[in-house]
Amino acid sequence: MKQRLLRDLPLLLLTFSLGAAALALIIRLVGASPVAVSKALWDGAFGSRYSLSETLVQTAPLLLTGLGVAVAFRCGLFNIGAEGQFLVGAMAATGVGILKNVPAVIHLPLLLLAGAAAGALWSGIAGLLKVYRGVQEVLSTLLLNFVALQMLSWMVRGPLQEAQKGFPQSDLIAVPARFVLLAPGTRLHAGVLLALFCAALIWFFLRWTAGGFALRAVGSGEGAAEAAGIPVRRTVLATFLLSGALSGLAGAIQISGVTYLLSDGYSPGYGYTAIAVALLANLSPLAVVPSALFFGALTAGSNVVQQRIVGIPSVVVQVLQAVVLLAFLAYAWARERRQRREEGGVA
Amino acid sequence: MTQNLRRPTAFFVPSLIVFAALAAGCAQQSGSAGDTAASPAASATASGTGGKTMALKVALITPGKISDKGWSQSAYEGQQRIKAELGAETSPPVESPALSDVASVFQNQAQEGNTLIFAHGSEFDAAAKTVAASVPQTTMVVMGGRAIAPNLMPIQFASGQATYLAGVVAGGMTRTNKIGLVGVQKIPIIVAAFSAFEQGVKSTNSEATVTTTYVGSEDIAKAKQQTQALLDSGVDVVMHNANEGGKGVADAVMAKDGAMFIGANSDQSDLATPKNLGSFILDVPSAMLAVAKEVQGGKRGGAPYMAGVKDKAVFFKYNTKFAGTISDSLRAKVTEVETALASGTLDPSK
Numbered sequence: 001m002k003q004r005l006l007r008d009l010p011l012l013l014l015t016f017s018l019g020a021a022a023l024a025l026i027i028r029l030v031g032a033s034p035v036a037v038s039k040a041l042w043d044g045a046f047g048s049r050y051s052l053s054e055t056l057v058q059t060a061p062l063l064l065t066g067l068g069v070a071v072a073f074r075c076g077l078f079n080i081g082a083e084g085q086f087l088v089g090a091m092a093a094t095g096v097g098i099l100k101n102v103p104a105v106i107h108l109p110l111l112l113l114a115g116a117a118a119g120a121l122w123s124g125i126a127g128l129l130k131v132y133r134g135v136q137e138v139l140s141t142l143l144l145n146f147v148a149l150q151m152l153s154w155m156v157r158g159p160l161q162e163a164q165k166g167f168p169q170s171d172l173i174a175v176p177a178r179f180v181l182l183a184p185g186t187r188l189h190a191g192v193l194l195a196l197f198c199a200a201l202i203w204f205f206l207r208w209t210a211g212g213f214a215l216r217a218v219g220s221g222e223g224a225a226e227a228a229g230i231p232v233r234r235t236v237l238a239t240f241l242l243s244g245a246l247s248g249l250a251g252a253i254q255i256s257g258v259t260y261l262l263s264d265g266y267s268p269g270y271g272y273t274a275i276a277v278a279l280l281a282n283l284s285p286l287a288v289v290p291s292a293l294f295f296g297a298l299t300a301g302s303n304v305v306q307q308r309i310v311g312i313p314s315v316v317v318q319v320l321q322a323v324v325l326l327a328f329l330a331y332a333w334a335r336e337r338r339q340r341r342e343e344g345g346v347a
Numbered sequence: 348m349t350q351n352l353r354r355p356t357a358f359f360v361p362s363l364i365v366f367a368a369l370a371a372g373c374a375q376q377s378g379s380a381g382d383t384a385a386s387p388a389a390s391a392t393a394s395g396t397g398g399k400t401m402a403l404k405v406a407l408i409t410p411g412k413i414s415d416k417g418w419s420q421s422a423y424e425g426q427q428r429i430k431a432e433l434g435a436e437t438s439p440p441v442e443s444p445a446l447s448d449v450a451s452v453f454q455n456q457a458q459e460g461n462t463l464i465f466a467h468g469s470e471f472d473a474a475a476k477t478v479a480a481s482v483p484q485t486t487m488v489v490m491g492g493r494a495i496a497p498n499l500m501p502i503q504f505a506s507g508q509a510t511y512l513a514g515v516v517a518g519g520m521t522r523t524n525k526i527g528l529v530g531v532q533k534i535p536i537i538v539a540a541f542s543a544f545e546q547g548v549k550s551t552n553s554e555a556t557v558t559t560t561y562v563g564s565e566d567i568a569k570a571k572q573q574t575q576a577l578l579d580s581g582v583d584v585v586m587h588n589a590n591e592g593g594k595g596v597a598d599a600v601m602a603k604d605g606a607m608f609i610g611a612n613s614d615q616s617d618l619a620t621p622k623n624l625g626s627f628i629l630d631v632p633s634a635m636l637a638v639a640k641e642v643q644g645g646k647r648g649g650a651p652y653m654a655g656v657k658d659k660a661v662f663f664k665y666n667t668k669f670a671g672t673i674s675d676s677l678r679a680k681v682t683e684v685e686t687a688l689a690s691g692t693l694d695p696s697k
């Protein structure tokens with residue numbers, strides 16, 4: 001394993017230098033200095049205690065949605081509905097968060113459970129459609145994203161709208177329902193730890209439990225799993241629920257850790273970035289942590305790039321993320337090709 | 348443990364609950380402490396506002412691209428005007444940040460030495476309020492917001508002044524003495540603007556009646572239908588405040604002989620010309636410039652800034668391609684009303 005990593009290193013370096021060169025070219029083309037952009041990116045992601053905390057804050061939702069996607073993909077289910085599951089999670093969490101007269105001790109747990117349950121229900125719809133009607137989850141989960149988006153738009157103008165009915169947003173959630181802040185002067189909240197804890201939990205589940213084994217077995221081959229006596233339908237459905245719960249929990253954590261309120265256009269696309277996060281991590285729950293951290297750092301960094309460097313429009317930041325992902329995909333593709341060639345040679 | 352193996356839920360749920368309970372326990376202890384800690388910093392800045400002018404470094408957050416030929420671009424033009432007319436330094440604008448990142452963008456902008464941050468939309472209001480106390484050296488201005496702090500103020504357009512002027516024009520132009528209003532939704536800000544319009548109508552034409560209808564959405568077809576109904580009932584001048592729906596209003600006016608149109612919020616002379624009398628205008632760059640001057644003069648926040656006729660931020664703009672004629676006496680009346688609005692002797696919001 002270690003040997004292979006060492007041997008792949010030149011390939012990895014090559015693809016990423018090509019990516020970096022492409023990026024530098026794009027940045028030059030819009031008239032900015034690649035060096036200044038890199039510096040701003042670094043400063044925004046790791047340059048100070050505050051930016052480091054921001055990177056972690058950005059990481060949490062990506063980590064959880066990334067886990068949700070990874071779990072589903074491991075079971076061979078292309079759940080690309082993390083975005084919608086994130087949103088319904090945030091909606092349910094807000095619904096619970098703004099309740100009054102909830103005993104303080106259980107308010108946060110209740111909020112998180114509501115978020116996870118809503119996310120699970122949302123992807124459960126796609127699960128049921130798949131298991132009982134054979135509907136492709138790629139289609140159903142994607143379409144459910146749009147339903148969730150419309151539902152959010154309605155919620156913040158309807159049932160969840162603030163008491164004074166001015167803006168399309170909810171009231172602030174109750175104080176006991178918020179995550180504690182971990183470092184003064186920053187937005188770093190305890191939900192980040194919960195996200196990390198979930199990564200460990202999912203790793204343990206996949207690696208060491210019968211349920212996790214069933215999930216992986218179904219992912220490797222439904223027929224074989226069925227022949228081995230694994231209840232495929234139940235596993236598929238349970239995986240949908242778990243995957244949705246993770247994304248829903250991400251929504252709940254954003255509400256109770258970062259914004260304390262729900263508003264229109266709540267997600268900047270965490271659920272879609274999550275797919276990149278999961279793929280970059282090769283679908284391993286533990287590798288999702290550095291992968292999410294990487295994308296979190298990119299987001300935190302790019303926020304500073306935009307406000308410091310003249311002539312960098314927001315789309316350049318998206319291009320930046322895309323190039324990184326493409327470089328990685330190119331690397332994965334080249335590696336796989338070489339592997340196949342070698343295996344072919346041996347046989 | 349064997350039971351756990353069979354039932355994943357029995358394994359996940361308790362562990363999450365335990366974690367959450369722990370986190371919540373801590374949150375309660377620190378929640379109140381955090382709130383009180385914020386206030387001394389805030390009050391310190393309030394007392395520190397002197398009368399001397401300060402150097403401006405102006406940052407901007409827009410909800411969309413600054414090349415959108417609309418809302419976000421107008422804010423960018425505002426920033427550029429402040430740079431040109433007040434000699435202020437500017438920072439590159441931040442376009443459409445994720446709403447969960449806005450607080451952090453404010454922090455970073457303050458960190459980078461910006462003394463004045465414009466956030467161009469009420470969606471940034473909540474984040475501005477959270478951040479205000481932690482960036483006491485920076486003044487934050489939220490377009491259309493409502494939150495107030497010693498260093499945070501919203502800009503609100505006195506749109507009633509603009510619609511009052513439009514009402515004066517409508518009252519003077521109607522031949523049937525029936526005027527129509529088409530709104531997107533019955534929300535307070537539009538109701539107030541329409542009420543000012545009606546006052547304007549009555550001030551020139553006490554005979555005229557105003558009928559109001561709300562579309563309920565920005566649906567162009569629906570807006571057209573409802574406008575047709577108004578026109579069929581004898582209405583001959585229609586003003587809208589229906590955003591996209593305005594196109595439907597313009598279509599209906601175009602199809603009706605003798606009907607006239609008044610545009611909303613920006614120069615809409617491309618709609619319903621030559622039946623377009625003009626538009627009431629809320630001019631974002633002028634409003635931003637007016638606020639920047641106030642901030643330069645030492646104002647930091649504490650109350651909303653009402654951008655009105657006095658700042659040339661709201662006015663009525665005649666459509667030069669209108670086919671009919673707007674009489675000189677009516678134009679003189681409009682100018683007279685403008686003067687009264689600017690001096691404050693006339694206030695349609697009261």
